[in-house]
Each structure stands twice: as C-alpha cells, then as structure tokens.
Amino acid sequence: MKAVKESYKHFSKSYLFTEIEARVVKSGSLDLVSLGVGDVSLPLAPSVKNAIIEAVEEMGTRPIGYGPTDGYPFLKKALLETEYAPYNFTLEEISINDGISSAITTMTSLFPKDYKIGIIDPAYPAYQNAARLEEREITLLPCLEENGFIPQPPKEKLDIVYLCSPHNPTGTAMTKDDLQMWVDYARAHKAILFFDAAYHAFIQSPSVPTSIYACTGAKEVAIEFRSFSKSAGFTGLRLGYVVTPKELAISSFWRLRQDVYSNGFAYPVQKGALQALSPLGKEETRAQVESYLQGAKVLKETLEAKGFLVYGGEDIPFLWWKVGGDSWQAFDTLLHKYGLITVPGKGFGPSGEGFIRLSAFLSPAKLEKALSRLETVTQGVL
C-alpha cells in the first residue's frame, strides 16, 4: 500500500450528497419525495432524443472515432451563433467539455499553486473541495441574508474568484450592476473570474444578464462555464462548454490541458446538444424550464402562505428556506417526519447554516406530492 497525498488522506469523509444519501438509506423510509439533488425529472425533449438516436444510427453505419478534444466545430459554431451572438467570439474562444463540474474544477490546474482563490459561500461543494484537494489557499466570500446573498469584493487581492449566478444554492441572481462590480474588482486586481452560469436558461428578471460578457470589460477577466445539464436535461448525458476570451490568452493552454488529459466527448451527445440549440429544440426545452420555474413558484407560495421566509426561485428553480438553527437537524426532521429529502444549507458551506435548499426540478406528479407534505409542516417544528 502506497501513501496518498495528505490532502486526500485528511479530507473529511462527508461529501455532501454522499452524506445525504447515507441518511436517506438509514431512514429506512421507502415513500420519500426528493427536493434534494438538483437533478432533472422530465424526460429528454423529443427532438433532442431523436437527434441523439440519429447520431447513434450513423455510428452503426460508418465509423465515427475520436472527435476534437475541444468539441466538434458544428456545436461550437452553433453556440456562438445562438448563445453568444452579441459578443463576437471566435471558435478558438469556446470549447466543449463533459460538464461544468469537471471543467470548473480542473481549470485551476493551469494556474500557479500560490494563486489565492476566492469562493462564494455557500456554493456548489466541488469548487471548494477541489481547491482543498489541491491544497490551495481559499478565501470564502459570504452570501448572506444581510447582503441579499450577493457576494461582495474583499479589500484584499484575490487571483481567481468563483462566482455563480443565478446562484446555487441561495436561488438569488446577480444583476448586471452586481456582476459589473466583480468585473471591475477583477480588472483592478488582475484577477480571473470563474463564472458558473449553469442556470442561465432560467433567468427571467430583466436586470439579470444571462452572460457575464454583458458587463463592460468582462472579456478581459472572465471565463464563463455553462452546461446542457439543466437547460436541456443532460445530467445523465454529460455536456458543457466554456468560453475563454482571447483577451485572457489562456485558450491554447486549456486546449493543451484537454489534449493531454482527455480524448474528446461523445459524438451523439454533441449532436443532441446541437439539436437543443435549434428553434424546435429551444421551444421544447423552454417548456421544461418554465415547468420547473412554475414548480418553484408554487412551492414558494405554499411555504410563504404558512408564514415561512423563503428566498430565490425566480431565476433558478432553487428555494432557500430560512429555518433558523441547525440545518442538518431541519434536514433530519423533514426527512423523518415529512418524508422529504432536502439539502441542509450548511452542506454548501458555513454561510449556508440556518437554511434549507429545496430543488423544484420536479415532475408535476412529484411536485403535487411535495406540496401536500409541505402543507403539513408547521412553524417552529424545524
């Protein structure tokens, strides 16, 4: 047996979703409704499914081998034309990957070990877990009720800052002014922003831009990560993309990293993503997006009618439910007493304590069941 790195050896065993899964299994209950992991619960859109099948059929008639390690040009081109039309990016500035999780955690590998990393708190746990495994210096940027869950630039100089808007888990979205504040900070301090835009497709508020490149000077400082997971229900297929503007001069290094560490991404999945960007695909997936947001609205109204304080849910189907004290205890109560799987805010970082995240990525049937259970939750029990 060979010793592993200290950072691995001493990593806390309780990875959030693993811990939740363990508590769920231990509960022994079979009749649970999950408002936990933000996973899609509607099937693939018909035209997207058909496009994937067509590509697999094609692979059955002619060999389709290794694709480009930064994705097929057909998909990159479609992304530039549909998602990034206002920003005039070139094919060299966008690359495909197998999802934000892997891209946003490995993008740091391009940068020196002593770069100071700022990470919003609470946040998707992988940002911090990856930085911890790499023994990097981390500064947490609190997103609290007091600041409207909008992280504020610190006085000190950070080199890399992880931002996410609309924000998983607090359900709050940053306005253009909020984002511009960070772009200005980054320009002043020569920092890079890792902007996680996983939920861009859900944005409804006119003041919230769907891309950080709507901000002045953002191309000089921001890398934007997006995915088909939430916008087109690709969680079980794995596909994302990242924009590395030429002003940052890192595209060739990211391409080098991908050339060395990976070997491209599934052809049929890229064909499905292409279809998701077509007018019909957009129409179908927009209907799914609206269904999830409608669910968030009803969930929020139900809890508010019972006197609870609930944030978010307008530009992202996550609710941030203020429960006061120990969020793991509230999680346990909701699990054991109400048969509901949720996520304790503390699992997303210390600033998440006192809150519960509810995911509204629900099918209509699951939503109804969840609502009837939430109806019975009384003030003071959590």
Next chain:
Amino acid sequence: MKAVKESYKHFSKSYLFTEIEARVVKSGSLDLVSLGVGDVSLPLAPSVKNAIIEAVEEMGTRPIGYGPTDGYPFLKKALLETEYAPYNFTLEEISINDGISSAITTMTSLFPKDYKIGIIDPAYPAYQNAARLEEREITLLPCLEENGFIPQPPKEKLDIVYLCSPHNPTGTAMTKDDLQMWVDYARAHKAILFFDAAYHAFIQSPSVPTSIYACTGAKEVAIEFRSFSKSAGFTGLRLGYVVTPKELAISSFWRLRQDVYSNGFAYPVQKGALQALSPLGKEETRAQVESYLQGAKVLKETLEAKGFLVYGGEDIPFLWWKVGGDSWQAFDTLLHKYGLITVPGKGFGPSGEGFIRLSAFLSPAKLEKALSRLETVTQGVL
C-alpha cells in the same frame, strides 16, 4: 491577462497528433490513407448500437439524471463477471470512467508531488505530457530493439511506473514472466504499477496474460486501466474502467477524486458497454478485433516480403517498422511520396527514433489501398 503555470507556459507546442495533423494539412494532398492515429474504422456493432438507442429512447420516456460518479453498478457487475471472473474483485474495486486517457493521467493526482514516476519509452504521449505539466520527476524506461521492447526494472526505486501491454506503439506484448518481473520489482520497492491494458482484447499469444492480475501478488501493487475504445469501437463514445484492488487501499480516494471532479458518465454509453459484454456483443466485437488483426498480419507480411524489418502486430494491431534514421523524415517521405499518414516513432519518445508506427485499425477498403501504396515503397528510400 493572468500568468499560467511555468509548466504550461514552456510546454513544447508540438503535441504529437497536432503536429501530424498540421503536416498533413500543409501537404495539401487530398488522397491520403491514414495508418496514423489508432482510431477504429469499423462502425459500431449492431447489438451495441441498438442497446444505446434503447437507452436513449428510455431517456425520452422517463428522466434518467446523474448516475453514480463511479459508474452504474450494472456495468461494474458485468465487468467483474465477464472480464475479471478469475480474480474475485468486489464492486468497490472497480470504477467506470470516460476512457483511459483521463483516468491514467489523473490517477497521479492522488499521490504526492515528489513521487518518482517511471514511464516506458516510447509510449502513449499523455503519460509523459501529464507528468511534465505537473512538474513531476520522470525516469524513462527504454523499450528498445535490444531488449525486445520489454522495459527492464531499474536499480533505483520508483514510486509509480506506467506500463502498457500489448504495447502501443511497439506492438510487442509482455509475457506473464515479463509482467511478473515488474510485479516483483513493485513489491520489493513499494511501487505502484499503472497498467494500461487498452489492447487486452487483441491478445492471441498464450504466454501473454490479458490482465496483470494473472501475476502473483499483482493485487498488492497494480492498478489496471481498460477501455471500450479499442475492444468495442467506443473511441467516439468515451468509456473506460479501472481496477483499484483493495490491497492498495486507494479505492475510496479515487472515488473521492471522481466525486469532486466529475459527475458521472453518459447512461446510454454505459448501456452500450453492457451489451458489448454480452455473448452476442462479444461475438460481434470479436469479429472486429479479428478483422483488425488480420489487417496487421497482411500489412506486416507485405513489408517483410519487401525486406523490411517490422515488429509487433500479433497481439495488437500496431506495427513497429524499423526505418533506421530520422523518423520524422521517414514520416514526411511516406506522406509526400506515398500518400500515407503514419506516426514517427520519435513522437512517442526518444527511444522510438528510427521507427514508424503503422496502425492496422483499418476497414477492408482502406487496408487494400494502404497495401497497394506500401507495395511501391522501396528499400533505402526512407
């Protein structure tokens, strides 16, 4: 603009296959036959294709979201029962990934930076490129004509050793005795073997084991990497697996790494892989394997009949053609004069100089065309 790591900044721009691609484009020739990248050239086997389509259809009727980050148990179980039946591994000792490239290059991230890495030379470039990007200390282990292309354990202590058998690019396979020599070295020096078994499905020689676990004590020291890329034509789909025996006590750390840095692998591709392991899938893919090996045999005989010295091709469809001098020059001659894309041995490392790798992953039509061109190559021209 933010500075990247020194190892990225000073990385030689000439990534092997990118350089080949550039020379091919520059040649301006349209009528080329590729014996270059070892990419499959037969379509997906029918039953495998159908299984993938069935899984995509399923995703169109019910939501199938995030899968386990180490792969679906149905696939892990099938692998243990079909590929690893003699070795009594448990589900915890095997995990799924998106191919050997990513798994074998990131497995090092579990281990301290000062671990000494031994890498066979010549070899698949990613082993060395990844180690260089991570600024690790590398010892090359030459596979030369003089040692029958079998790497020999050094006197010094290495911590991690990359081995590959059947060997890309020399086409030579290690016998059980050869592998046992390395297992014994690793046990004596408390080293870990990273065993790349990408080509296990092609093994014909009775003296060559398809798994390193055929060796006594291998479970204490060896991690085995395999893939569906070459055995089932999955290069455009991306799926592999890795065995981390419990004796090594690293399974939980690898799982942690995958939990943090990835989010599982495409469901339909895993269903296709399951089918590839079934009796019908095995029968279909075995026919492809035999077709490629038959191509290697004919290519080799053709060159030998012309008086050339050619190694390999029996347990892996790669030939290692001795051309003498500068292999990039031989590559250029074959490209410009004969319209053949090959790989210069030097591209796989310094010990590859003097050789050209020919891939026999060819369709019958391509093989015929390649043969007619090789027929015209004369001694002394390379």
